Amino acid sequence: MQNQMKSKKYIKSLLFAIGILSISCEKDIPTYLSYEEYEFSTVDENGGNWKPILIENGSALIIKSPDNVDSDTYKNEVSKLKEAITSIQPNQQKAINYWTNNPLVRWNEITLELIAKYNLIPGPNEDGSYTLPNANNPEGPPAFPFAHPPYASRALAYLSVAQYDGLISAWHYKYLFNRAAPYRYDNSIVHAYPENNIPSYPSDGAVIARVSKKILSAMFPLEVAYLQELEDEHLQSLLLSGSYVESDISAGTTIGDKISELALTRAATDGMKKAQTTKAVSDSIKAAAFERFGWQWENLEIPVRPVGLTPLFGKVTPWNIENIASVRPVAPPKFDSAEFLEDVAILKNHANNMTSEKRRISNFWQDGTGTYTPPGHWNRFANEFIVEYHMNPLRSARTMAYLNMAMMDAGISCWDTKYYYHYPRPIQMIEGFKTIAGTPNFPSYTSGHSVFSATGAEVLAYIFPEKATLVRGWAEEAAISRVYGGLHWTFDAKIGTEQGKKIAQLAIDKAKLDGSD
Structure with missing residues (x-):
C-alpha cells in the first residue's frame, strides 16, 4: 500500500510535468516530453566495444574512412555548412529545438503515437464475419496493423534493438577515425547543442533517423510518407545544428541501412505472420x-x-x-x-x-x-x-x-x-x-x-x-x-x-x- 501511495503521487506529478490535461478510462494518448537539449552525463568512449544484439560480423558494417580535416573536400563541406546555417528559417530552428541532441527519445515517442493510432479493434463486416488486417493489403479495410499489446511490444523491440546496434557501430567508427565535430575546427560555426567530446563521424543522429524510418515503415506501412518527412526533417536539423557535415550524416545513414536490413531479416522469419x-x-x-x-x-x-x-x-x-x-x-x-x-x-x-x-x-x-x-x-x-x-x-x-x-x-x-x-x-x-x-x-x-x-x-x-x-x-x-x-x-x-x-x-x-x- 505504501508503494501504491508513492506511485500515485509520482504519477500525478509526472502527468502535470508533461502537460497531460486529462486521462480517461478509454484513452491515454502520449504527448511529447517537454525537454531541451542537455549535457550528457557520460560519453561512453568504449561504447563501440559493447556487445551488439544483431551484428555477428563487424565487417558487414564497414564504412569508408572520412576525409582529413585539412583536405579541400572537408573544407568545402564546412563552407556549405556555414552558408546553410546563416539562412536558417524559423521552421528549421523549431526542428533543431525539437529533435534535440538525443533524438532517440523523439523517435520512441513517435512510435508510441503510431501504436495508439493503430490500436483499434477491427469491426465486423455487414454479414457478421471478420476480416483480419493484412500486411499485403495495408489499406484494408481493416487497416494494417492492429497494434495490440503483442504487436506493440514487437515493434518497440525491433526499433530499439536496431537503434542500439546501429549506435554501437557508430561509436566504434567514431573513436576509430576520431574526427571531431565541425564547430571544433571552426569557432565561427554556431552550435545549437551543449558541447561534448564525441567525434562526429559517423553521425549518431543520422543512424537513429534512418533506422527509425525503416523499421517503423515496415511496422506501419501506411505511414511511409509521414515517416519519410520526419527523417528528412531530422537529417536536415542535424546539419543545421552545426554538429555535423554532410559526410558525417551520409556515413550514419549507411550504417542505418545495414542495421535495418539485419533487423528486418530477423523480423521476416520470427513467426509473427502466423500468430493470428x-x-x-x-x-x-x-x-x-x-x-x-x-x-x-x-x-x-x-x-x-x-x-x-x-x-x-x-x-x-x-x-x-x-x-x-x-x-x-x-x-x-x-x-x-x-x-x-x-x-x-x-x-x-x-x-x-x-x-x-x-x-x-x-x-x-x-x-x-x-x-x-x-x-x-x-x-x-x-x-x-x-x-x-x-x-x-x-x-x-x-x-x-x-x-x-x-x-x-x-x-x-x-x-x-x-x-x-x-x-x-x-x-x-x-x-x-x-x-x-x-x-x-x-x-x-x-x-x-x-x-x-x-x-x-x-x-x-x-x-x-x-x-x-x-x-x-x-x-x-x-x-x-x-x-x-x-x-x-x-x-x-x-x-x-x-x-x-x-x-x-x-x-x-x-x-x-x-x-x-
Whole structure:
C-alpha cells in the first residue's frame, strides 16, 4: 500500500510535468516530453566495444574512412555548412529545438503515437464475419496493423534493438577515425547543442533517423510518407545544428541501412505472420486445453470475434528465452479448489465495494484500444528517466533495447501461457459478474498487464537502481488494477508478476555481460 501511495503521487506529478490535461478510462494518448537539449552525463568512449544484439560480423558494417580535416573536400563541406546555417528559417530552428541532441527519445515517442493510432479493434463486416488486417493489403479495410499489446511490444523491440546496434557501430567508427565535430575546427560555426567530446563521424543522429524510418515503415506501412518527412526533417536539423557535415550524416545513414536490413531479416522469419490464426486452428488450441484440464475460455465480447487475439504469438521467436516451456508457470487452480473459491469471494467483494481509488487505479493502467498499450506505458517512463539522468543516445538505446526485448519476450511467454491453459475469465465463471473495463479477446491466465509491467519494472530497476522502489510499486499497482477492474483473478496477477520478473532477469543477465558497465 505504501508503494501504491508513492506511485500515485509520482504519477500525478509526472502527468502535470508533461502537460497531460486529462486521462480517461478509454484513452491515454502520449504527448511529447517537454525537454531541451542537455549535457550528457557520460560519453561512453568504449561504447563501440559493447556487445551488439544483431551484428555477428563487424565487417558487414564497414564504412569508408572520412576525409582529413585539412583536405579541400572537408573544407568545402564546412563552407556549405556555414552558408546553410546563416539562412536558417524559423521552421528549421523549431526542428533543431525539437529533435534535440538525443533524438532517440523523439523517435520512441513517435512510435508510441503510431501504436495508439493503430490500436483499434477491427469491426465486423455487414454479414457478421471478420476480416483480419493484412500486411499485403495495408489499406484494408481493416487497416494494417492492429497494434495490440503483442504487436506493440514487437515493434518497440525491433526499433530499439536496431537503434542500439546501429549506435554501437557508430561509436566504434567514431573513436576509430576520431574526427571531431565541425564547430571544433571552426569557432565561427554556431552550435545549437551543449558541447561534448564525441567525434562526429559517423553521425549518431543520422543512424537513429534512418533506422527509425525503416523499421517503423515496415511496422506501419501506411505511414511511409509521414515517416519519410520526419527523417528528412531530422537529417536536415542535424546539419543545421552545426554538429555535423554532410559526410558525417551520409556515413550514419549507411550504417542505418545495414542495421535495418539485419533487423528486418530477423523480423521476416520470427513467426509473427502466423500468430493470428484461422478459426479452425484456434478451435483446435481450445480443444487441446479442454482435453488437458477440463476447462476452456469462452469469448464474451459483444460482438463476439470468432478467433482470439494472436493465439500463436507464444511461438514467435524470443530474444532471450531458449525454451518457452521452461518459463511457463504452473497450472491455475481447479474450480473446486479452496484457492479458486477464495478468489471468487475476493472479486465479488471488489465489485460490491468499488471505491473511487480502485476505479482510478483501474482506469490509469487500462491501456486499452486507442492507447499505446502496456508496453508503451513502460517506454514512456523510460523516456522520462533517460532525460532525467541525461543519458547520451548510445546509453539511451541500450536502455530501450533491453527493456523492449524483455517486454516482447514477456508477451511471448504470457501468450504461450494464456493459450496453453486457456483459462476462463471471472466474467465467464461468476454468475452475474460484470467488469468495469470491457472484456479482452483472449484467455485469462496469466495477466498480460502483470507480466509486461513486472518485466518493465525489473529492467528499469536494474538500469536506474534509484528508481527501483518506485517502478516496482507501479508494477504492483498495474497488476492489481486488472483485479479491481474485474478482468483477472488475483492469481493471474500474482503469478503473472512472478513470470514477468523471471523474463526480466534473463534480459538483465544478458545486459550484465555486454561490456557497458
